[in-house]
Amino acid sequence: MATLTELCHAHTELDSDQVSHLQNLTAIWGLLADLSFADLLLYGTDSSKSENTLVLLGHIRPTTGTTIYRADMIGQIFESRQRPLIADCFTQEKDIDGLIQTGPDREISVRAIPVRLGGQVIAVLARERVHSTDKASSVLERTYRRVFHRFAEMIERGEFPYREEERLRHRTPRVGDGLLLVDDQGRIEFASPNAVSALHRLGMHRAVVGSRLEETNLGAVMLRQAFARRTAVIEETTHGTEVVVVSHCLPILDRRSATGAIVLLRDVTDLRRRDRELVSKDTTIREVHHRVKNNLQTISSLLRLQSRRLETEEARAAVQESVRRISAISVVHETLAQSAEDDAEFTEIVRLLVKLVEETVSLPERPLRFSVVGEGGTLPSQATTTLAIVVTELLQNAVDHGYAELSLSNKEISGNVTIELDRRSEGLSVRVVDDGVGLPKEFEIEKAQGLGLTIVRTFIEGELGGSLTLQPVDKGSGTIAEVKIPANRLLGLWDDAQEPEV
Ligand SMILES: Nc1ncnc2c1ncn2[C@@H]1O[C@H](COP(=O)(O)OP(=O)(O)O)[C@@H](O)[C@H]1O
Numbered sequence: 063m064a065t066l067t068e069l070c071h072a073h074t075e076l077d078s079d080q081v082s083h084l085q086n087l088t089a090i091w092g093l094l095a096d097l098s099f100a101d102l103l104l105y106g107t108d109s110s111k112s113e114n115t116l117v118l119l120g121h122i123r124p125t126t127g128t129t130i131y132r133a134d135m136i137g138q139i140f141e142s143r144q145r146p147l148i149a150d151c152f153t154q155e156k157d158i159d160g161l162i163q164t165g166p167d168r169e170i171s172v173r174a175i176p177v178r179l180g181g182q183v184i185a186v187l188a189r190e191r192v193h194s195t196d197k198a199s200s201v202l203e204r205t206y207r208r209v210f211h212r213f214a215e216m217i218e219r220g221e222f223p224y225r226e227e228e229r230l231r232h233r234t235p236r237v238g239d240g241l242l243l244v245d246d247q248g249r250i251e252f253a254s255p256n257a258v259s260a261l262h263r264l265g266m267h268r269a270v271v272g273s274r275l276e277e278t279n280l281g282a283v284m285l286r287q288a289f290a291r292r293t294a295v296i297e298e299t300t301h302g303t304e305v306v307v308v309s310h311c312l313p314i315l316d317r318r319s320a321t322g323a324i325v326l327l328r329d330v331t332d333l334r335r336r337d338r339e340l341v342s343k344d345t346t347i348r349e350v351h352h353r354v355k356n357n358l359q360t361i362s363s364l365l366r367l368q369s370r371r372l373e374t375e376e377a378r379a380a381v382q383e384s385v386r387r388i389s390a391i392s393v394v395h396e397t398l399a400q401s402a403e404d405d406a407e408f409t410e411i412v413r414l415l416v417k418l419v420e421e422t423v424s425l426p427e428r429p430l431r432f433s434v435v436g437e438g439g440t441l442p443s444q445a446t447t448t449l450a451i452v453v454t455e456l457l458q459n460a461v462d463h464g465y466a467e468l469s470l471s472n473k474e475i476s477g478n479v480t481i482e483l484d485r486r487s488e489g490l491s492v493r494v495v496d497d498g499v500g501l502p503k504e505f506e507i508e509k510a511q512g513l514g515l516t517i518v519r520t521f522i523e524g525e526l527g528g529s530l531t532l533q534p535v536d537k538g539s540g541t542i543a544e545v546k547i548p549a550n551r552l553l554g555l556w557d558d559a560q561e562p563e564v
């Protein structure tokens with residue numbers, strides 16, 4: 063659907079000032095549709111076609127009544143004879159009322175209002191509703207229609223929408239929020255039931271109608287400003303620690319003097335409370351993340367302290383390995399804490415883990431080169447943490463065992479470690495391929511006693527239902543360590559597709 067601006071540019075000769083006047087009008091016209099209990103349609107003259115053609119620039123339905131148009135008609139082109147009242151309004155440049163027969167016993171009551179800016183009619187606003195001879199209507203209905211009438215006159219005189227529009231920070235008010243009608247002295251002439259409730263919530267307990275606006279908690283400053291500036295003024299009123307009411311004061315003008323105003327009241331107490339709750343939950347989560355991070359750091363430093371006191375090299379190495387494993391967990395934790403989701407981009411995590419291992423390698427004669435290929439996709443947080451420990455272990459083994467006895471004369475060994483990620487519908491495969499010295503002769507994974515591979519196997523087979531294989535590379539030297547995780551173990555806690563365990 064084309065926007066108002068696009069339609070104006072495509073069909074009319076309106077300049078940017080005129081277009082923005084129409085934009086201001088359609089920004090607030092929901093209110094007018096509600097006040098008139100009718101559909102509002104905005105017509106422009108279509109200069110791209112032959113003479114006497116109209117284009118429908120906008121349409122809004124009332125929330126207080128039923129629409130007569132169910133289809134979306136914006137952008138439609140009409141011949142003048144199809145919309146005679148609108149065409150007349152354009153040529154006569156004045157307000158026109160009329161009835162249009164649309165069926166055997168259906169008449170549409172149309173009021174065509176010229177939209178004027180700087181003395182020029184730039185568009186026509188039509189108020190259209192099913193005509194009824196039924197005169198019995200409520201006080202509220204009659205008041206709203208009268209208010210609409212006053213705004214229609216302002217539109218015709220070019221006094222509405224206001225020139226200096228206070229940018230509506232809040233959603234445009236609708237009359238259902240609560241409406242007060244005040245006279246030029248600030249006396250409340252009418253109050254809708256929702257407006258009365260809002261004023262009660264603000265602590266006013268006397269009769270609303272007949273009081274002056276300054277006797278409500280809303281105060282009279284807003285009204286004075288609206289009268290003086292001849293534009294809408296928005297204010298927020300609080301009562302006690304909780305109640306918040308947003309009011310929009312719209313002055314009713316007649317040739318630059320204010321004859322009254324409407325004040326739309328919206329109780330936003332619940333909204334504000336929800337905002338506050340969200341903010342505080344968010345802060346709590348951040349705080350928890352922060353504490354977890356600090357705790358992981360504390361554990362690492364405690365272990366480091368411990369390792370410094372150990373006598374044997376073997377013991378020190380063992381504790382250092384634990385520190386390394388904790389670092390892998392920290393990497394995942396920090397990545398998850400930074401994103402709003404519970405899922406993590408696994409490829410990113412692997413890159414960070416590579417950096418971690420890189421920092422601990424020191425083989426100046428022949429630097430190791432690490433590369434990550436393929437995509438791991440997103441994984442739920444628990445699987446990510448487990449796999450992060452596994453990948454760190456495999457990378458460390460490549461460094462520790464593949465290149466430990468690295469002799470400078472061995473030309474086949476160039477020091478390339480590749481992490482290959484492959485995510486398919488059946489699951490995820492992670493391969494750590496090195497071109498080091500290769501596995502020891504008679505190596506059997508089932509018989510491997512080292513802590514590293516034991517951890518890997520326990521996690522992969524136990525927690526993730528996957529498999530681990532270690533094998534020599536086909537050509538040349540080196541080792542391929544591969545873990546495979548089936549797809550059903552890579553679903554988040556709340557994924558629908560997750561099958562129940564049997
Ligand atoms: N990439 C590799 N290259 C050569 N040997 C490896 C490789 N990965 C594992 N191994 C062999 O598997 C053994 C078990 O590894 P692991 O369980 O991690 O214990 P650790 O690393 O403490 O020796 C290693 O001692 C090594 O002999």
Ligand SMILES: [Mg+2]
Nearest residue numbers: 458459514515
């Ligand atoms: Mg190891």
